Amino acid sequence: MRIAVPNKGRLHEPTIDLLERAGLHIENTADRQLYADTVDPDVSVLFARAADIPEYVADGAADVGITGLDQARESGHDLVDLLDLEYGRCRLVLAAPEDGDIAEPADVAGLTVATEFPRITREYFERKGIDCEVVEVTGATELTPHVDMADAIVDITSTGTTLQVNRLAIVDEVLASSVRLFARPDVAEDDKVRQVATAFGSVIAADDKRYLMMNAPREALADVKEVLPGMGGPTVMDVASAPEPATGAAGGVDGDAEQVAVHAVVDERAVFEVIDELKRVGATDVLVTEIERLVE
Ligand SMILES: Nc1ncnc2c1ncn2[C@@H]1O[C@H](COP(=O)(O)OP(=O)(O)OP(=O)(O)O)[C@@H](O)[C@H]1O
Ligand SMILES: O=P(O)(O)OC[C@H]1O[C@H](OP(=O)(O)OP(=O)(O)O)[C@H](O)[C@@H]1O
Numbered sequence: 001m002r003i004a005v006p007n008k009g010r011l012h013e014p015t016i017d018l019l020e021r022a023g024l025h026i027e028n029t030a031d032r033q034l035y036a037d038t039v040d041p042d043v044s045v046l047f048a049r050a051a052d053i054p055e056y057v058a059d060g061a062a063d064v065g066i067t068g069l070d071q072a073r074e075s076g077h078d079l080v081d082l083l084d085l086e087y088g089r090c091r092l093v094l095a096a097p098e099d100g101d102i103a104e105p106a107d108v109a110g111l112t113v114a115t116e117f118p119r120i121t122r123e124y125f126e127r128k129g130i131d132c133e134v135v136e137v138t139g140a141t142e143l144t145p146h147v148d149m150a151d152a153i154v155d156i157t158s159t160g161t162t163l164q165v166n167r168l169a170i171v172d173e174v175l176a177s178s179v180r181l182f183a184r185p186d187v188a189e190d191d192k193v194r195q196v197a198t199a200f201g202s203v204i205a206a207d208d209k210r211y212l213m214m215n216a217p218r219e220a221l222a223d224v225k226e227v228l229p230g231m232g233g234p235t236v237m238d239v240a241s242a243p244e245p246a247t248g249a250a251g252g253v254d255g256d257a258e259q260v261a262v263h264a265v266v267d268e269r270a271v272f273e274v275i276d277e278l279k280r281v282g283a284t285d286v287l288v289t290e291i292e293r294l295v296e
């Protein structure tokens with residue numbers, strides 16, 4: 001199976017990083033090489049421009065591809081959106097000069113819109129029943145309203161800085177995009193494709209989770225469990241030889257309290273609060289680690 005991957009641009013590095021973390025280490029590649037092998041003899045990589053990846057997958061040069069939803073939609077190819085990889089988040093928006101007369105999409109009727117995404121833009125205006133002229137440009141779209149090439153634009157925004165610098169205001173959202181794993185419909189159900197999708201999915205699932213390990217007096221277990229919003233409840237293990245508790249330890253731990261080890265998966269955002277509560281109910285030696293992959 002062959003995976004098409006962005007060869008440059010902002011999506012290149014995070015995609016290579018994802019492949020590595022999913023266990024698909026790329027082998028023997030010089031920087032500009034077109035193809036590369038991975039540690040899996042059944043999986044190879046094709047490097048292509050983000051915009052060309054949908055075409056490469058549709059034509060069979062690759063079986064699956066990693067690129068933005070915006071690129072897949074713009075290509076017009078029928079691809080299966082297998083998995084949201086959650087990076088490259090951006091919005092395609094309709095924007096117009098801040099001090100102009102365009103306040104809503106209907107105001108664009110009879111005017112000109114410049115974009116690098118003519119298919120998506122035409123479909124958007126058709127859907128809304130608005131008749132306007134769409135002109136295709138290949139870059140620096142934000143400049144076109146200032147040189148009388150266009151009255152409005154449809155372009156990518158994420159932080160909003162580029163629009164702001166060019167004194168353009170968002171009129172409407174056309175498409176919310178992120179990077180996806182796409183497959184050609186005829187291979188979308190193949191075992192190898194599923195296997196790769198599961199591997200990527202496990203990396204994404206692990207990203208916002210942390211693994212917590214701690215000791216706790218057995219009698220505090222019910223309280224500890226209540227604090228841990230873990231997946232399917234925590235794992236509890238006997239501690240072979242409980243350490244001698246420090247005399248006069250804070251928290252009122254019974255001198256003979258039998259200790260257990262508790263392991264749990266916790267949302268990264270909850271860790272800060274959870275640790276505090278765990279200490280409060282008597283947990284000690286709390287360790288927090290990252291998770292490489294998580295297959296649910
Ligand atoms: N500012 C942004 N924030 C987040 N994602 C973005 C942003 N700009 C583009 N993207 C996403 O990354 C994809 C590729 O954009 P990128 O800018 O990497 O291509 P490019 O480098 O301009 O391509 P090339 O250099 O090959 O012409 C876009 O299709 C979109 O999905
Ligand atoms: O809302 P912002 O954070 O400012 O991002 C938006 C900008 O990012 C992209 O350009 P990019 O940086 O990829 O440059 P490019 O035109 O060379 O592709 C996009 O084409 C916008 O111009």
Ligand SMILES: [Mg+2]
Pocket residue numbers: 009
């Ligand atoms: Mg770009």
